[in-house]
Each structure stands twice: as structure tokens, then as C-alpha cells.
Amino acid sequence: MQDLGNYPHIRQSAIRSLFEIFEQSSEGTIIVDRDAHIVWMNERYAQRFGLQRASEAIGRPCESVIPGSLLRDVVKSGRPILLDMMDTPREPLVVMRLPIHDDAGQVIGAIGFALFDELQSLSPLLARYQSMQQELASTRSQLKSRQAKYSFAQFIGTSPRSLEVKRLARRSATSDSAVLLLGETGTGKELLAHAIHNASPRASKPFVSLNTAAIPETLLEAEFFGTAPGAFTGADRKGRAGKLQIAHGGTLFLDEIGDMPLPLQSKLLRVLQEKEFEPVGSNEVLRSDVRLIAATSIDLEAAVRKGTFRADLYYRLNVLTIAVPPLRERLEDLPALCEAIFDALQGRHELHPEAMALLGRHAWPGNVRELHNVLERACLLSDETLLDRATVAAAIGTLQALPEAQRAAADDGQIEDFHQARAGFERELIRKALAITAGDVPQAAQRLGLGRSTLYRKMLELGLQS
Numbered sequence: 376m377q378d379l380g381n382y383p384h385i386r387q388s389a390i391r392s393l394f395e396i397f398e399q400s401s402e403g404t405i406i407v408d409r410d411a412h413i414v415w416m417n418e419r420y421a422q423r424f425g426l427q428r429a430s431e432a433i434g435r436p437c438e439s440v441i442p443g444s445l446l447r448d449v450v451k452s453g454r455p456i457l458l459d460m461m462d463t464p465r466e467p468l469v470v471m472r473l474p475i476h477d478d479a480g481q482v483i484g485a486i487g488f489a490l491f492d493e494l495q496s497l498s499p500l501l502a503r504y505q506s507m508q509q510e511l512a513s514t515r516s517q518l519k520s521r522q523a524k525y526s527f528a529q530f531i532g533t534s535p536r537s538l539e540v541k542r543l544a545r546r547s548a549t550s551d552s553a554v555l556l557l558g559e560t561g562t563g564k565e566l567l568a569h570a571i572h573n574a575s576p577r578a579s580k581p582f583v584s585l586n587t588a589a590i591p592e593t594l595l596e597a598e599f600f601g602t603a604p605g606a607f608t609g610a611d612r613k614g615r616a617g618k619l620q621i622a623h624g625g626t627l628f629l630d631e632i633g634d635m636p637l638p639l640q641s642k643l644l645r646v647l648q649e650k651e652f653e654p655v656g657s658n659e660v661l662r663s664d665v666r667l668i669a670a671t672s673i674d675l676e677a678a679v680r681k682g683t684f685r686a687d688l689y690y691r692l693n694v695l696t697i698a699v700p701p702l703r704e705r706l707e708d709l710p711a712l713c714e715a716i717f718d719a720l721q722g723r724h725e726l727h728p729e730a731m732a733l734l735g736r737h738a739w740p741g742n743v744r745e746l747h748n749v750l751e752r753a754c755l756l757s758d759e760t761l762l763d764r765a766t767v768a769a770a771i772g773t774l775q776a777l778p779e780a781q782r783a784a785a786d787d788g789q790i791e792d793f794h795q796a797r798a799g800f801e802r803e804l805i806r807k808a809l810a811i812t813a814g815d816v817p818q819a820a821q822r823l824g825l826g827r828s829t830l831y832r833k834m835l836e837l838g839l840q841s
């Protein structure tokens with residue numbers, strides 16, 4: 376019989392028994408040194424993590440064998456993690472991690488036990504854990520779908536007008552005031568709204584869009600403010616969060632704000648002034664913390680004069696106003712835009728200079744969106760990678776000639792010779808590029824998306840001097 380008065384001996388025996396019990400009844404045991412490198416691991420545990428033999432794990436950092444292992448934290452902090460859940464490729468494990476001390480009390484490693492057998496008794500807890508994991512995954516994916524898609528790098532254009540737009544938009548990203556984006560359809564207002572949000576301190580929070588023109592007036596208020604439980608029958612019985620609530624902490628992008636019905640304009644003004652709102656059918660006042668970016672393609676000042684847009688809301692929105700110019704006013708951007716669109720279409724298409732010249736004569740009422748559609752159609756129409764003028768003309772359909780081109784044709788009652796027209800377009804484009812870059816040919820070539828030698832050759836042909 377053991378001497379019960381021999382306490383150090385009993386302690387040693389208790390430690391040994393404890394280790395053996397844990398080692399035998401657990402799904403796995405692992406020991407690491409002070410660098411969190413594996414010193415020992417049992418065979419069962421090694422197999423769970425895809426190793427043939429436990430010896431293959433020896434000397435490796437613990438995370439390279441067990442992704443998500445926290446043994447390194449235990450070694451570093453010297454503090455145990457008595458009960459924790461750890462995800463594995465199979466089911467999650469209940470684990471316990473303890474530091475190992477030497478006689479002087481220094482941490483020399485850590486030991487981890489996976490208490491797999493305990494899972495049965497922990498099944499209610501486990502079910503809750505798994506449902507929380509699922510909720511987390513679905514919230515993450517919702518958040519992802521509400522993240523802004525574009526950044527400033529995707530707003531293509533180096534014309535002075537485009538650079539000014541980007542400069543203003545970048546500057547607005549640092550402020551929390553409302554932004555008003557004005558411009559024709561397809562000019563990139565939504566793209567800019569995404570980019571502003573992405574560059575703002577709210578970037579990690581939701582970006583939520585609401586197109587005022589696309590939703591029937593009767594549903595707009597519920598969509599905007601949400602509904603209280605019991606306010607409606609059917610699917611909305613339980614109540615629904617509105618865009619204002621979903622965007623909380625982030626950015627709300629209101630597209631086509633010029634089409635917003637007057638009663639909703641008043642309510643929006645209240646949200647902007649008082650930073651609170653009530654869901655439809657509720658008396659509860661909710662706080663709103665959203666940064667507003669609004670866009671419209673209509674003339675808001677004219678709408679104010681007509682009485683279809685509230686003047687006070689207009690003044691409230693008209694703080695940081697960015698006018699996005701139509702494509703026809705920044706034709707220098709055409710080559711770079713075409714290149715970006717071809718890249719996005721993942722073909723290896725290019726434009727014949729005559730085709731490019733034709734693009735420069737169209738008025739582009741649908742702006743960049745129309746350019747994208749025309750180039751996509753041209754790629755589908757052509758068997759060649761080099762798209763010629765005829766293909767591009769077919770893709771454009773009815774050419775809406777630019778006013779200057781119309782005037783030029785009307786002046787002498789004749790259609791300009793094609794080659795002369797092309798040379799004229801190229802000369803003008805190159806002149807502009809050289810003016811912007813103060814005569815720096817390599818830089819102008821880069822902006823035009825041309826090789827340096829090609830630009831020199833063209834300048835020579837067109838009689839232009841750098």
C-alpha cells in the first residue's frame with residue numbers, strides 16, 4: 376500500500392492518472408514546446424487531421440497540422456483555456472488547453488486535449504453552437520452582398536473632367552456629409568457611390584442601394600423605413616427591416632432621388648435633420664446613422680422650380696455636389712474605356728483606328744453603359760479579334776452624330792471624306808492629350824493607351840509636333 380502521508384508522491388500519481396485518463400478517453404492529445412512546435416501527438420488525433428502517422432507531426436508548428444489551434448496563445452500567455460469549441464473538417468470538438476511549467480515556473484509548452492466523448496452530453500450546447508455558426512455564416516454572406524463592389528480604380532478616365540470628378544469624389548469620402556451625384560444615365564454615378572463608400576471610414580459597414588424610380592410609390596415607404604410587426608398581413612406580418620435600418624452604420628445610396636414622391640421627401644428630410652425614423656405602423660422611434668449618397672439624372676433645380684422636389688431637401692443634399700460629365704464631353708477617355716471594357720469582356724478584341732474614330736463621332740446618349748453594350752455586341756458580331764468600322768457601326772445601330780460633327784456636315788452640305796474625318800479626330804485627340812501632359816509624349820501615349828512609338832509615328836503622319 377502507498378504511504379498516504381507522502382503528498383508529493385500522491386500529487387505525482389494524480390498528475391499521471393489525470394493525464395492517462397484524459398489521454399485515453401479523449402479524442403486526441405497534443406503537446407507543443409515553447410515555440411508551439413509539436414512535440415507529441417497521439418495517433419488518433421494525427422489521423423483526424425489527415426496524417427498517416429503521428430510522427431509526421433513532430434517538429435511542425437501546431438497550426439500547420441491543426442488549423443485554428445490556440446496552443447500558441449496558451450504558450451505565450453501562460454493561461455489555460457479550460458473549455459472551448461474548435462472547428463475541424465469533421466464535427467467541432469470540445470477542447471481543453473493547459474500550459475506546461477518547468478520547476479522554476481517558466482512556461483515550456485502546452486498540452487491540448489480534445490474531449491470528443493463529452494460531445495454527447497454537450498449536445499444541446501453543440502446544437503446551439505452550430506445554429507449560431509449558421510447564423511453567423513448567413514449574416515456574413517448578407518454583409519458581403521451589401522459591400523460596395525467598386526473602387527476609384529474602376530472609374531476609368533484621365534480626361535481633365537474625369538480627373539476632377541475623381542478628385543471631388545475622393546475628397547467627399549473623408550467627410551460624412553450627404554453627396555449629390557448629378558449626371559446622365561450610364562455616366563458612372565452608382566460606380567462612384569460604391570467607390571466613395573469604399574474609401575470612407577464606413578467601408579466595412581453595409582452599402583445599401585435603393586432605386587426610388589424602380590419601386591411602386593405604395594411600397595416605397597415600407598422599403599425605406601421598414602415595417603413594424605403586425606402592421607401588415609401576409610409575408611410582412613412579422614415586420615421587416617427597411618433600407619435605412621439595414622444600412623445602419625454604413626452608406627445608403629438613393630438612386631434617382633429626383634423621382635422620389637413628395638411625402639417621402641418630407642420624411643427623408645426629417646431623417647437627415649433629426650437622425651431618427653419610425654418604421655411603418657410603429658410608434659417606436661429608431662435612430663439612424665447612415666451616410667447618404669443621392670444621385671439623379673434629372674435637373675433638380677428645375678424640379679424645385681416646378682414644385683416636384685422640395686427646396687429644403689435640395690439644399691440639404693446640395694452640400695457636396697459632383698456633376699459627372701457625359702461621355703461625349705470627355706471623348707479622350709474613349710481609348711482607355713474601350714480597353715477596360717475589352718478586359719472585362721475577357722476577349723482579346725481590339726479596335727481598328729477607323730472603328731475608334733467612329734466611336735468618337737457618336738453622341739452616346741447612354742454613356743458608358745451604352746459603350747459597354749456596343750462593344751459587347753461588336754465582339755459577338757465579329758469573328759475577328761480586330762473589330763473594324765463596319766462591325767462597330769452595326770453594333771451602334773443608329774448613329775447619333777455629335778452636334779459638332781452634325782454642324783460640320785451641314786456647313787458644306789457634304790459628308791466629309793472618311794480618311795480626313797479620321798485624321799481630324801486623331802489629330803484632335805492627340806492634341807488634347809499633349810495639352811494635358813504639357814507636351815510629354817510618353818505620358819500622352821500612356822493616357823491614350825498607345826505605344827510610345829505608335830504615338831510618335833502618328834504625330835509625324837498628322838503633322839503634329841511635340
Ligand SMILES: Nc1ncnc2c1ncn2[C@@H]1O[C@H](COP(=O)(O)OP(=O)(O)OP(=O)(O)O)[C@@H](O)[C@H]1O
Pocket residue numbers: 529530531532558559560561562563564565566567630670672712715743744747
Ligand atoms: N468611368 C467609368 N469607368 C468604367 N466603367 C464605367 C464608368 N462609368 C460608368 N461605367 C460603367 O457603366 C455602367 C453604368 O454605370 P452606373 O450604373 O454607375 O451609371 P449611373 O450613372 O448610375 O446610371 P443610371 O443613372 O442609369 O443608374 C456600369 O457598368 C459601370 O461600371
